[in-house]
Amino acid sequence: MPPSLDGYAEPFLDGGATAIAVLAEHPEVTATLVGQNPAVVEVWRVVQSDVESLIRSLRWVAERHSPAFFAGVRDRDLEPVAAAALSPAERAARYVYLRGTARPDARGDQPRVVTSAVAGVDGAGDPVVEYGRDTVPVDEAGLRMLARLLGERDVTIVAKPPFELLGDLREDDLLWVDAAQAQAQASAAAGADGRLGRELRSLVGSAVARGAAVLAPAHPLVEASGELAVVAQPADDVTLLGSAALRRALQR
Known part of the structure; x- marks a missing residue:
């Protein structure tokens, strides 16, 4: 640069x-x-404005992690009506959780997580994300470092x-x-x-x-x-x- x-x-x-x-x-x-992707933007904005709530929500989902819990988050918690009842930090944590624990696709690419229509199902009715990890990777120190960086700089984060x-x-x-x-x-x-x-x-x-x-x-x-x-x-x-x-x- x-x-x-x-x-x-x-x-x-x-x-x-x-x-x-x-x-x-x-x-x-x-x-x-x-x-x-509005869900990605929401994650970044929550890190910028309320990282401690995000970390607490990530701890909550990490403690409950299992194939059944993963499927519930994918199929229920991010469905639009259910998601509207969650706080921004709770929605962000669930999105990060799915991204971090899902199985990569056949090419090894990051799994695609959707938060519209029925979460976790694409237009063809096939699951967008499937269970892939037995542990939840949460870097609390990294999140706090990023929050400080976003807070100390002039940063606008928007979906458009x-x-x-x-x-x-x-x-x-x-x-x-x-x-x-x-x-x-x-x-x-x-x-x-x-x-x-x-x-x-x-x-x-x-x-x-x-x-x-x-x-x-x-x-x-x-x-x-x-x-x-x-x-x-x-x-x-x-x-x-x-x-x-x-x-x-x-x-x-």
């Missing part, structure tokens, strides 16, 4: 590893984290379409575009990748036109924009692409 940074934006918030690295490295940064982020984007702001994450969050409907590819190319092009420093892991959906070039090839073989504004910033 550039040695100095005023603004950071992320349109497909999930685990937020890049956002955390930016916030840790740049105390002066103003960050806008935009999620396409990615293009609405452009109105807040300033010249030289760093925009992190993770196409693989966007693809994972997109609908599995026929033609979804084609639509997503056009949307990502348009997003990158609009951000570049505004003078933003765009950074993205190499992925066919962003490489097709023609706006980005290789800026780094780290040891883990993840090639990073950047816009002209980012390349200039890195050379300063």
Whole structure:
């Protein structure tokens, strides 16, 4: 990332590893984290505003963890009517619990947890998440550290379409575009990748036109924009692409 940074934006918030690295490295940064999944956004906002309630709720579900309890949370507690009766911290804890204890899919990817319609069931009626771990991974110290980081920085966390982020984007702001994450969050409907590819190319092009420093892991959906070039090839073989504004910033 550039040695100095005023603004950071992320349109497909999930685990937020890049956002955390930016916030840790740049105390002066103003960050806008935009999620396409309202449940993920709620988790982040609860960490930011009420982490101790989240930790207590996570302890509560961890103490009750079993295949039957997991199935109950998946099929009952996150169904819209039941979820509305829970506090934000309780909903966030149940979402984190399902994500942390579910079995990865056949490709080893993070399981997809839904909180609309009947939680845990996709459009075809197949379970979205299945029991996968006998222990509940809860990093209380890490959650508290993240809460301090979010509280000490100027961070806005919101659920909205990615293009609405452009109105807040300033010249030289760093925009992190993770196409693989966007693809994972997109609908599995026929033609979804084609639509997503056009949307990502348009997003990158609009951000570049505004003078933003765009950074993205190499992925066919962003490489097709023609706006980005290789800026780094780290040891883990993840090639990073950047816009002209980012390349200039890195050379300063």
